Amino acid sequence: MNVLELTRVSRAYPGPPPVHALLPVDLAVAAGEFLAVIGPSGSGKSTLLNLLGLLDRPNEGTLRLDGVDTQSLRERERTALRGRRIGFVFQSFHLIPHRTATENVALAQLYSGVAARERTRTARQTLSRVGLSHRLDAFPATMSGGECQRVAIARALVNRPSLLLCDEPTGNLDSVTSATVLDLLDQVHADGVTIVMITHDAAVAARAERVVGIRDGRLTDA
Template sequence: MTDPVLSLTGVSRTYNDGHPVMALRPTDLGLAQGDHVTISGPSGAGKSTLLNILGLLDAPTEGSYRINGVETRTLGEATRGAVRGQIFGFVFQAFHLLAGRSALENVELGMLYGPHSPRRRRQLARTALERMRLGHRAHADPRQLSGGEKQRVAVARAIACEPRVLFCDEPTGNLDSENTAGVLDLLDELHRDGLTVVVVTHDHEIAARGRRRLRVVDGVVSAW
């Protein structure tokens, strides 16, 4: 697949839990390969809704979302999952690592349903951990890792399958200032090497690191 261009046209998202709530108001937005975008705003403003739509984790209620000109709203769930696994990686605030499995095995699990053989998964996982400066911790149980190391394992898991876009939702929310700086520096490095990086954050200092900055307030997306 060629490098993706992500395009939202009039995209909105409404949830209905007894009464309709518009979490994301009609939005036009384009993201190109090589972007480094931060999305900031208060809690509940619609930041994660926007990220989930971009990452094909959720579907818009109205509007068009195209990847390389292909309309995603008409794709079946299996195809959406295949596209998501092929070009997107995800890092969340919670590490989602399995205790009792080594760091290496946790990274491999992210590729379990992909096209790679077990041998290739092991190779990609080792490469990703080395990239995160964690080759020496490959056989450590997550319970033996610091918070910063856990998040770096989570980033390794996200990049092991060599995605073209990395979505990060509050990736430093559980980290102290030192580990936050280390993880953000690694994300900057990944971007310099050509990966498109999109970071959702409520922290203005983290948001300021983006080359392109968006703000979401009451479901309205604007540049700042």
């Protein structure tokens, strides 16, 4: 079963002249797969990520998430699907500075219909899963970069998504901390989570079980 299926998906931005950021691509990501997409700056990585995360719509083609044709959905339906099925991990952690680690993770469940007490319990469980049981009540300013990224990963996982999208997840981290975060992603993948990771770093991409390249808006074999 495929979590993601892209068929002749493309994206252009209006000009003049128009910018063809992603030329027609086909891509399938199987359930439980760990895929890395590697390419230099300006290659189309961000455009592809925005499409995979349902943050943008393709100009042409079909994108299915868990078998659902996302092109046929209204914006509210796309937002709901994204919230249920996709977790995001970014290079910049995007944590709320005046909220604790637990509160940052719990807030990701705000629109899930889960009661507040249950949100807190689940947030603490998920933080423990990523090795932060000792930092549940810490604020972002008191945590290291690696700990902040672990909070961000817990936030992405708390709703049990079908797909985890990682955008340069080690871009703001030193090499030792990067290795720790990548080890955590390996553990998450081993638990059965499907991961697509966008990166410019070949060493980071090597942690995935499959790697594809992107250059000038075209997907290639890495």
